[in-house]
Amino acid sequence: MATIKDIAKEAGVSAATVSRVLNNDGTLAVSEETRERIFSIAEQLKYKPSRLRRMRREEQLSRQQIGLLLWSTIEDENNDPYFSSIRKGIETRCEELGITIAKVLRGRSGAELQPVNELDGLIVVGSIDEQDVCQLYGQGNRIVFVNHSKELSEFDTVKLHFEQATRAVITHLRSLGHESIAYIGGSDDVHRLNRFEEDAVGIEPRRAYFEQILSEYGLLDRQLVFQSDWSSNGGYESMKQLLNRESSARPTACFIGSDPMAVGALRALHEEGFSVPQDMAIIGFDDIEISAFLNPPLTTVRVHTELMGKTAVQLLLERIEGREAAVHMTINTTLVIRESCGNGLQ
Numbered sequence: 001m002a003t004i005k006d007i008a009k010e011a012g013v014s015a016a017t018v019s020r021v022l023n024n025d026g027t028l029a030v031s032e033e034t035r036e037r038i039f040s041i042a043e044q045l046k047y048k049p050s051r052l053r054r055m056r057r058e059e060q061l062s063r064q065q066i067g068l069l070l071w072s073t074i075e076d077e078n079n080d081p082y083f084s085s086i087r088k089g090i091e092t093r094c095e096e097l098g099i100t101i102a103k104v105l106r107g108r109s110g111a112e113l114q115p116v117n118e119l120d121g122l123i124v125v126g127s128i129d130e131q132d133v134c135q136l137y138g139q140g141n142r143i144v145f146v147n148h149s150k151e152l153s154e155f156d157t158v159k160l161h162f163e164q165a166t167r168a169v170i171t172h173l174r175s176l177g178h179e180s181i182a183y184i185g186g187s188d189d190v191h192r193l194n195r196f197e198e199d200a201v202g203i204e205p206r207r208a209y210f211e212q213i214l215s216e217y218g219l220l221d222r223q224l225v226f227q228s229d230w231s232s233n234g235g236y237e238s239m240k241q242l243l244n245r246e247s248s249a250r251p252t253a254c255f256i257g258s259d260p261m262a263v264g265a266l267r268a269l270h271e272e273g274f275s276v277p278q279d280m281a282i283i284g285f286d287d288i289e290i291s292a293f294l295n296p297p298l299t300t301v302r303v304h305t306e307l308m309g310k311t312a313v314q315l316l317l318e319r320i321e322g323r324e325a326a327v328h329m330t331i332n333t334t335l336v337i338r339e340s341c342g343n344g345l346q
Helices: 002-009 015-021 030-042 049-061 074-079 080-096 128-135 162-175 204-218 232-243 259-271 289-293 304-318
Strands: 064-072 100-106 121-125 143-146 157-159 181-184 190-191 199-202 227-228 254-255 281-286 299-304 327-332 333-336
Touching: 002 015, 002 030, 064 080, 064 304, 074 080, 080 100, 080 121, 080 304, 121 128, 121 304, 143 304, 157 162, 157 304, 162 204, 162 254, 162 281, 162 299, 162 333, 181 204, 181 232, 181 259, 190 227, 204 227, 232 254, 232 259, 254 259, 254 304, 259 281, 259 289, 304 327
Parallel strands: 064 100, 064 121, 121 143, 143 157, 157 327, 181 227, 181 254, 254 281, 281 299
Antiparallel strands: 190 199, 299 333
16 A cells, blocks of 8 residues: 655655645645646555545645625625625635635626636626626636526526425415415516616516415405515515505505515504504515514514525536536525414404
């Protein structure tokens, strides 16, 4: 069986150097040519091959430099932790694997973005036009899109199972006796880089499945569907409009497309003297930290955002290692039942 001394002799270096190279010592000042020669000789001499393969893979990963392109600004992430949680999942998985995030780009920053073709791969978070992204980074087979509005058949994608989530919401509300159900949500646009344009892609998935599923039950009332921006103020204003309806035309429940919007909607209900859930049951979407501390605590859809980020890194790594076919990953959600739905209609 070959030893480190055997490898050192063949490579013309010291045994200490071989040991540090095989253990991926990042502090060792050694040329890339020498590093490759040591690994090659170790393989030829069959030096602990299973361990060597693992170390070789770790060494190769430590040299990967990827980019992260987000549409959201830091302020957006502070106001709504949905995208910051995806980013955290990406950063955590990269740290675990020893992959370097060499560039973090923000499409909404206002600064013109320059090509980053020197990177080994790119993860895109948010709905950014895929052609613009390919102009920014030319290796389309090394781009992973997370939470994109469109179906991108040629690229690796990670997205939520919106239909499963929406069915869970409606099934729960109907089990409590609700048949007049409203929806409040935002729009779903694809953003353009280096230009002030957006492309509408149709109805946002939560709203689309809401309308589809209620139609299946014969319960859809399009006058109870409201669209605003994805903010607490958007939820507040939409709920105000909903409450202005005649009492006989008001719904008994409302599904709200994001927890920040639900925060605003709850404030509007409290201001107008409505009790939750007695006068209206509320379900949000995201399960951000504050949801459990609202009055009443918010029933909501828990989105496994960190898992989305970690999955994106895994897909990109597979692409870097040679996978050719595009893969589309869909992440399920979990309905978290709290007090904002109560025990149903009395």
